[in-house]
Amino acid sequence: MDSLILPGDKFHVERQENVVLGPGAYCDPKSQKLQPVNAGIEVSRESKKNVFVHVEFNSKRYIPAVGDLVVGLITGSYSDSYKVSLESFSTPVTLSYMAFPNASKKNRPTLKVGDLVYARVAKADKELEAEIECVDSTTGKDAGFGLLEGGNVAEVSLAYSRELAFNSEYELLPLLAKTAQFEVAIGINGKVWIKCDDVRHALACKLTIEECQHHKSAEHKSIIAKNFKSLLNSKD
Amino acid sequence: MLSAQTGVLEQVDGSCKLQCGQTTVECSVTGPIEPKARQELPAQLALEVIVRPCRGVPTTREKLLEDQIRGVVTPVLARYLYPRQLAQVCFQILESGEPEENFSVKELSACINAAFLAIVDAGIGLQFSFASVVLSVSTDGEEIRTDPAQLDLIESKSTHILALQLGEGTQKVENVLLFESHGDFTEDTVLRVLQFGEKSCVETAQELRKVVQRKVQQDFVWR
Amino acid sequence: MSEPVELRPVTFHPEVLARIAPDLYMQRHLSLGLRPSLRAFEEFRNVEISDGRLSCASEDSINVVGNNILGSNVLKCGKTMVITSITGGIVEDVVPAKSVDNDFSEPSERTNRVSQFGRVYPVVEVERGRVGAPTDEEMTLSQRLYNCILHSGLIPKRALDVSVGIRSTNSEGESSVVYPDEEDSSNAVDTPFRSKRKWSYTLYAKIQVFSRDGPLFELCWNSLLYALASTKLPRAFVDERTTDLKIPISMRGRSAVIRETFEIICDPTKYLPLSLDAANKAFASNFGVLEIDPEAQLPKDDDDMQEDVPGSVLLADVQGESEEASVSSTISVVTNADGNIKHFRAVGGTSKITIEMIQQSIKLAKLRALDLKAKC
Numbered sequence: 001m002d003s004l005i006l007p008g009d010k011f012h013v014e015r016q017e018n019v020v021l022g023p024g025a026y027c028d029p030k031s032q033k034l035q036p037v038n039a040g041i042e043v044s045r046e047s048k049k050n051v052f053v054h055v056e057f058n059s060k061r062y063i064p065a066v067g068d069l070v071v072g073l074i075t076g077s078y079s080d081s082y083k084v085s086l087e088s089f090s091t092p093v094t095l096s097y098m099a100f101p102n103a104s105k106k107n108r109p110t111l112k113v114g115d116l117v118y119a120r121v122a123k124a125d126k127e128l129e130a131e132i133e134c135v136d137s138t139t140g141k142d143a144g145f146g147l148l149e150g151g152n153v154a155e156v157s158l159a160y161s162r163e164l165a166f167n168s169e170y171e172l173l174p175l176l177a178k179t180a181q182f183e184v185a186i187g188i189n190g191k192v193w194i195k196c197d198d199v200r201h202a203l204a205c206k207l208t209i210e211e212c213q214h215h216k217s218a219e220h221k222s223i224i225a226k227n228f229k230s231l232l233n234s235k236d
Numbered sequence: 237m238l239s240a241q242t243g244v245l246e247q248v249d250g251s252c253k254l255q256c257g258q259t260t261v262e263c264s265v266t267g268p269i270e271p272k273a274r275q276e277l278p279a280q281l282a283l284e285v286i287v288r289p290c291r292g293v294p295t296t297r298e299k300l301l302e303d304q305i306r307g308v309v310t311p312v313l314a315r316y317l318y319p320r321q322l323a324q325v326c327f328q329i330l331e332s333g334e335p336e337e338n339f340s341v342k343e344l345s346a347c348i349n350a351a352f353l354a355i356v357d358a359g360i361g362l363q364f365s366f367a368s369v370v371l372s373v374s375t376d377g378e379e380i381r382t383d384p385a386q387l388d389l390i391e392s393k394s395t396h397i398l399a400l401q402l403g404e405g406t407q408k409v410e411n412v413l414l415f416e417s418h419g420d421f422t423e424d425t426v427l428r429v430l431q432f433g434e435k436s437c438v439e440t441a442q443e444l445r446k447v448v449q450r451k452v453q454q455d456f457v458w459r
Numbered sequence: 460m461s462e463p464v465e466l467r468p469v470t471f472h473p474e475v476l477a478r479i480a481p482d483l484y485m486q487r488h489l490s491l492g493l494r495p496s497l498r499a500f501e502e503f504r505n506v507e508i509s510d511g512r513l514s515c516a517s518e519d520s521i522n523v524v525g526n527n528i529l530g531s532n533v534l535k536c537g538k539t540m541v542i543t544s545i546t547g548g549i550v551e552d553v554v555p556a557k558s559v560d561n562d563f564s565e566p567s568e569r570t571n572r573v574s575q576f577g578r579v580y581p582v583v584e585v586e587r588g589r590v591g592a593p594t595d596e597e598m599t600l601s602q603r604l605y606n607c608i609l610h611s612g613l614i615p616k617r618a619l620d621v622s623v624g625i626r627s628t629n630s631e632g633e634s635s636v637v638y639p640d641e642e643d644s645s646n647a648v649d650t651p652f653r654s655k656r657k658w659s660y661t662l663y664a665k666i667q668v669f670s671r672d673g674p675l676f677e678l679c680w681n682s683l684l685y686a687l688a689s690t691k692l693p694r695a696f697v698d699e700r701t702t703d704l705k706i707p708i709s710m711r712g713r714s715a716v717i718r719e720t721f722e723i724i725c726d727p728t729k730y731l732p733l734s735l736d737a738a739n740k741a742f743a744s745n746f747g748v749l750e751i752d753p754e755a756q757l758p759k760d761d762d763d764m765q766e767d768v769p770g771s772v773l774l775a776d777v778q779g780e781s782e783e784a785s786v787s788s789t790i791s792v793v794t795n796a797d798g799n800i801k802h803f804r805a806v807g808g809t810s811k812i813t814i815e816m817i818q819q820s821i822k823l824a825k826l827r828a829l830d831l832k833a834k835c
Contacts, residue, residue, distance in 0.1 A: 009403070423821045
């Protein structure tokens, strides 16, 4: 176990200045004391100028943060925006018609209710409904976002979806790729979209990802083998 | 004495089932969610506490429990992180472990400890850890018992519940969140119970810490 | 920036400031060494007490007809008024078949402390100009009062036992009531009747609060205590003729069961005072703990720099909206003057409660109990 940290504990950070706080770290506005507010694993990373501190913890409710790549479900459309659900029973977010590549007043996107989109969180103020976008707003160009056609969605824990998205050394997806061909879009709201040409492969991939979040990485290989075998054998 | 498991309920954000002696409670936490207009607080997280008794319908007894739990949990939440939001904390008492018509201390203590685990499980920000114990003083006024059994409670001269805010590896006592006593006692008893209770509260907190450690290990099992 | 911007300090009327920034208003007062009510930190408000002449037992009762109030109290503290009225009923106890014979019903093996005490069922109503379902505050207050009365042992269970008299009518048609304890031992009352049944009084308290101005538990408790001390229980008797009455009643038309019924009648003239356990008679005081915010202090002259401002202060008898809103930790003590504590409650918010504060609050509560006892 790396370093477990609970609310009320102290961060193991020597420096006082240039500390950058990530999720789970909180600076009390009154006492200016740095404290963890979630229970999890303490992670601190030092660069030349700054120290980055955050608590790696798992939770179920996704709270949008700017820059997050998410998989959302269109649940409604208005005159100038879509309503998108990132998670069941949470406040929906908005996706403006103007937040698509080559958008103009006349050129309206053609998404329907029930479609899945891959998008990025553009605004996430506590006071307002969050906004997502399907375009790289800094360049105004297409950045691989947009409609996700077909495929399956695997639901994983938030911590696991972060691991899949951010840890490039994590071996599950490369392992899967050896067995099957697939397209994948990882939303860090705990939704992983997978598309394969073969339905059985798609199902096996989904089951594997959902199952692997509860097992050690050493067991992943056997889980993949087991799932593919059982599905491919159930041909008829 | 204390055993607990987090994440027992599927549909809520955080949950926990906690058993302490003969008392068992289940706690669920949902939040941060959108509050009703009357609950909304302009700058901070609103807290709704609901206690369901192990039999019958909720009465004023449960209302008092809710009030006491709210008093303990509110100051330790990182409330300003979630303005205009609501956290809903529900308790279902599964086993009371005490004569319900006369006492409610054991349920209260179990609820407070369960609330800590469930809030941690839900990932709602907390500024400190907290833990709670029940203490009873025997009829001769000498012996102080932690987590008294049902019979000890009935025979006791006074009953006390202590909930402490803990920091620094859940070792250091930061503040008294709730200290409530009933019965027949003196100032000397109050101070002795407080001193004794501090120690057992820290012990309870260590137990809770172990539960959290298991939860974190399970969450990051793929590492 | 072409035009110069001029900033003028804004001034508010004290009442306005108290409303919009209660904590600042409070801090400014504290830095002067006073509270918004102009009391010192550890000064209590005076309470005025009367029985309100509500009880039907008192000779100068203001309402005689149809009055069923057994004890009453009107407590005034500042602008808050608390009116408590005690009413009651008589219920038949369930007597276990074996222990009918022995009069002293001491539980044999183990001592169950709480079972030796009587209860009062209080209902608190905080009047705020509208009707509706009871608020959470009213419900928690009522429940707390109930718990405290029960666990304090203020009312011994024996004090609620009804010693039933018998009304007998002699040959001339004159009826007289004979009570077992008033009787000379030579004149025997029919004992088989007495031992068969047992009744006890049940007490209800209705506590009405007008002009709420701060925490209420302590005011309600003290008022309830005074009301109980003034409570007189009516004597009750049964008619001689009904003592051996047997009435057949049918249970769902299937079997007929013979059951005796007694009509128990309260004596309109004779009352016995409710005997409270004097050792357990304790009074309530409340305290608030407030952290002093060094930034909200008034600027000081150089010559009174020596005064050292403590980190937090203990305020006795919290009063008013601004105090209640800014006090984050509260201590409530129910004690008598000898330091026999019945209930203690400390709720810590953001301000730290120290051992010294607990000791100080108990000390002050004892002094206050002495003072309040004198009014009884």
